[in-house]
Structures are given as structure tokens and as C-alpha cells.
Amino acid sequence: MKLTMQTASAEYDIILERGCINRISSFINLNRKVFILTDDNIPDRWVDTVQAQCPNSTVYRVASGEESKSMQTYEKVLTACLEFHMSRKDLLIALGGGVIGDLAGFVAASYMRGIDFMSIPTTTLSQIDSSIGGKTAINLGKVKNIVGAFYHPKLVLIDFDTLSTLPERQKINGLAEAIKAGLIRNPALFELFEREDYEDHLEEIIYQSLCMKRDVVQQDEKESNLRKLLNFGHTIGHGIExxxxxxxxxxxxxxxMGMFYFITSKELKQRLKKICTRMGLPITDDYDIQKVYEITTMDKKAADGIVSTVWVDEPGKAYIKDLPQTELLTLLKQGPF
Ligand SMILES: NC(=O)c1ccc[n+]([C@@H]2O[C@H](COP(=O)([O-])OP(=O)(O)OC[C@H]3O[C@@H](n4cnc5c(N)ncnc54)[C@H](O)[C@@H]3O)[C@@H](O)[C@H]2O)c1
Structure with a gap:
């Protein structure tokens, strides 16, 4: 399967195919310096498969996990690019999950004012969501994704086989973004989670989620309006994180956990609760509401005391509503259900 992303600033293919990482050169030129950015948890078999196809390459592994989306790691990766004598014509490959994709994208956007990068997402989260759309970012302290750029890859290769080594918790984690995709724009996708075992439909779930995101990003690349829908569940979710x-x-x-606060129908909350419980996704915890509120309003979505929030009345019916940030506290006090 192939999807094409076409925005005002970029056009690139998203290939969804088992085994596609074994033939990267049939999609992009590898006869140049290739800097492969990955993390220390990505199995060697995927890293070796990629590197074996790049005659002039280096592999740079950062620590796995969110801490690597930091200024310190960003600087280290830029330094490694410089030491590998990467030029404007060379290629950066992001091989890993959303952390690697976000970090690599921001490095590619800023190194020499922009070099080519391609993404090989290896988690469900990155295959379903983060590898497309052009949002790249690192964190500043506790504040997520506050430093970044819109910068698209030249190519995205989604090889479902790479999910075979992904731990189960990580696999389920990414599927939350697919449930989100269903709730905001694709009722059939949401119903699939209610009806079926996700394991039997993983490829379809990834494809449908990407179609939804691709369509939204194509209409509103820079998140002036429609794209905000993709933030459903993220406002309070980021605060909890x-x-x-x-x-x-x-x-x-x-x-x-963040989605429940922004669903208006009690019945739909119950349906979502059932799906999450069956899949092993958390639905709430005993976080300190005041602290989550403070973190949430420090987030970039709270501008001038107004927070842009996304609400769902029923699957496929999502809308954006600007709220005074104090109303977030009321919502948090009311609780998720
Ligand atoms: N840019 C965007 O549009 C966007 C959208 C959503 C989320 N994000 C970001 O994505 C990040 C989360 O991404 P994630 O959930 O992929 O986490 P992650 O990148 O930390 O990967 C999760 C873990 O799985 C391991 N892993 C990855 N692929 C593997 C594989 N095939 N086999 C074995 N282990 C593997 C990694 O080493 C890591 O330990 C967050 O920082 C979030 O902010 C970005």
C-alpha cells in the first residue's frame, strides 16, 4: 500500500509494506552519506538491515525513551552529524519510535538549515501517527514538544514486520492514537476496536489511522484550525504525562486517559472504557488535579488564558472549543467519567 502526503510545503510517499526496509534504495538514493539515528533499544536486526544497504553510513544510538528528546541529546546528535561531515546533500534516517522521529526530524530541520531525512517508524505509535505530518520537536524540562519545527520527511517506510519485536505494552500504547483517530473522524475504525481483536487487524488499523491524519494535515498543515482535532485527548493527557x-x-x-474528559456522552465514555479496559490501557489514576492543571496550562496550548480543546459528542463528531483555562480546572475536578 502507498499513500502520498501533499501539502503546500512538501510531497512524499508513505509506503506500507511488510519487508519494505529490505529494499530502501528502490525508494530513495542511498549513494551519499547516511546518518542512521536510532536508540539503544532498537534490535540490531533492524539497524543492521538498514545499515547494510548504505555504503557510506554511520549509526548513532541515543538512550531509549523520552529523555532523549532533550537539548543535550539534540546537541550531541548535531555534533555527531558534523563529525561525520554531513553536507546538505546527505541523508538522515530516523529508525525507531516517535522519540527518534521527533528528534531526528528536528535535527534534520536545523542542521545546515535543513537536510533530507526519511523515517522508518518501528512502534505502533510512530506508524499510526507521529511519522507523518511534519511535526518535529524536543522537550524543555517537563514541557513537551515546546521547541521544534514543521519539517517533513522525504519518505516514510512502514514495515509491519518491525512490530514483531515491539513489547506488548508499547504496541497497545500506540493503538490509543488509532482509537483517537476513530473517535474524531472514523466511526468504523472506532467500532472495529469494539468488535474485533486488534491483533487481527493491525495493518488495517495503521492504514486507516494514517489516511485520517494525512487528510487532516493536507487540509491544515500548520494547525490553524482542523489539525487541532488531532490533539483530542492530548491537552490533559500531556499534563498527566x-x-x-x-x-x-x-x-x-x-x-x-485524557480523552475521557472531552467526551460529552456518558454512553460513549462507557464504550471507550470497555475498549481501554479490554486492551489494558489505563483510564485514570490518582494524580493531583491542581498540579496537572498547572502543568497543562503551562503547555503551549494555553495562550492568553484560553485553552484550545477538542470535544467528541459521538464517533466521527469532533469539534474545537476555546475554553478559559480556569474551566480546565473545573473539568479536572468533575473527573473523567
Ligand atoms: N510528531 C508527532 O506528530 C507526534 C505524534 C504523537 C506522538 N509523538 C511523540 O512520540 C513519542 C512517543 O513515541 P513512541 O511511543 O514510539 O515511543 P519511543 O520512541 O520511546 O519507543 C518506545 C520504546 O520502544 C522501543 N522500540 C521501538 N521500536 C521497537 C521495535 N520494533 N522493537 C523493539 N523495541 C522497539 C524503543 O527503543 C523505546 O524503548 C513521544 O515523544 C510523543 O511526544 C509525536
Whole structure:
């Protein structure tokens, strides 16, 4: 399967195919310096498969996890690019999950004012969501994704085979973004989660989620309006993620918890609760509401005391509503259900 992303600033293919990482050169020129950015948890078999196809390459591994989306790691990667004598014509490959994709994208956007990069996402989260759309970023302290750029890859290769080594918790974590995709724009996708075992439909789930995101990004690349819908579950979700120091919960797990606050129908909350419980996604915890509120409003989405929030009335019916930030506290006090 192939999707093409076409925005005002970029056009690139998204290839979805088992085994596609074995033939990268049939999609992009590898006869140049190739800097492969990955993390220390990505199995050697995927790294070796990629490197074996790049005659003039280097592999740079950062520590796995959110801490690598930091200024310090960003600087180290830039320094390594410089030491490898990367020029404007060379290629950066992001091989890993959303952390690697976000970091590599920002390095590519800023090194020499922009070099080519391609993404090989290896988690469900990155295959479903983060590898497309052009958002690249690192964190500043506890504040997520506050430093970054819109910068698209030249190519995205989604090889479902790479998911075979992904731990189960990580696999389920990413599926929260697919449930989100279903809730905001694709009722059939949401219903698939209710009806079926996700394991039997993983490729379809990834494809449908990407189609949804591709369509939204094509209409509103820079998030002036429609694209804000993709933030469903993220406003309070980011607050919860930061409250636990980005340690206790994974990103998708926090999005799952964050969605409940912005669903207006009790019945739909119950349906979502059932899906999350069956899949092993968390639905709430005993976080300190005041602290989550403070972190959430420090986030970039709270401008001038107004927070842009995304609400869902029923699957496929999502809308954006600007709220005075104090109303977030009321929502948090009311609780998720
Ligand atoms: N740019 C965007 O549009 C966007 C959208 C959503 C999320 N994000 C970001 O994505 C990040 C989360 O991404 P993630 O959930 O992929 O986490 P991650 O990148 O930390 O990967 C999760 C873990 O899985 C390991 N791993 C990855 N692929 C593997 C494989 N195939 N086999 C074995 N282990 C593997 C990694 O080493 C890591 O330990 C967050 O920083 C979030 O902010 C970005």
C-alpha cells in the first residue's frame, strides 16, 4: 500500500509494506552519506538491515525513551552529524519510535538549515501517527514538544514486520492514537476496536489511522484550525504525562486517559472504557488535579488564558472549543467519567 502526503510545503510517499526496509534504495538514493539515528533499544536486526544497504553510513544510538528528546541529546546528535561531515546533500534516517522521529526530524530541520531525512517508524505509535505530518520537536524540562519545527520527511517506510519485536505494552500504547483517530473522524475504525481483536487487524488499523491524519494535515498543515482535532485527548493527557515525570505512563496511555474528559456522552465514555479496559490501557489514576492543571496550562496550548480543546459528542463528531483555562480546572475536578 502507498499513500502520498501533499501539502503546500512538501510531497512524499508513505509506503506500507511488510519487508519494505529490505529494499530502501528502490525508494530513495542511498549513494551519499547516511546518518542512521536510532536508540539503544532498537534490535540490531533492524539497524543492521538498514545499515547494510548504505555504503557510506554511520549509526548513532541515543538512550531509549523520552529523555532523549532533550537539548543535550539534540546537541550531541548535531555534533555527531558534523563529525561525520554531513553536507546538505546527505541523508538522515530516523529508525525507531516517535522519540527518534521527533528528534531526528528536528535535527534534520536545523542542521545546515535543513537536510533530507526519511523515517522508518518501528512502534505502533510512530506508524499510526507521529511519522507523518511534519511535526518535529524536543522537550524543555517537563514541557513537551515546546521547541521544534514543521519539517517533513522525504519518505516514510512502514514495515509491519518491525512490530514483531515491539513489547506488548508499547504496541497497545500506540493503538490509543488509532482509537483517537476513530473517535474524531472514523466511526468504523472506532467500532472495529469494539468488535474485533486488534491483533487481527493491525495493518488495517495503521492504514486507516494514517489516511485520517494525512487528510487532516493536507487540509491544515500548520494547525490553524482542523489539525487541532488531532490533539483530542492530548491537552490533559500531556499534563498527566508530565505530572508523572514522563516515567509512569507512555504517551498513548496518557492520551487514553485524557480523552475521557472531552467526551460529552456518558454512553460513549462507557464504550471507550470497555475498549481501554479490554486492551489494558489505563483510564485514570490518582494524580493531583491542581498540579496537572498547572502543568497543562503551562503547555503551549494555553495562550492568553484560553485553552484550545477538542470535544467528541459521538464517533466521527469532533469539534474545537476555546475554553478559559480556569474551566480546565473545573473539568479536572468533575473527573473523567
Ligand atoms: N510528531 C508527532 O506528530 C507526534 C505524534 C504523537 C506522538 N509523538 C511523540 O512520540 C513519542 C512517543 O513515541 P513512541 O511511543 O514510539 O515511543 P519511543 O520512541 O520511546 O519507543 C518506545 C520504546 O520502544 C522501543 N522500540 C521501538 N521500536 C521497537 C521495535 N520494533 N522493537 C523493539 N523495541 C522497539 C524503543 O527503543 C523505546 O524503548 C513521544 O515523544 C510523543 O511526544 C509525536
Amino acid at each position: 508530565a505530572y508523572y515525570n514522563l516515567e509512569k505512563y507512555l504517551h498513548g496511555e496518557c492520551v487514553a
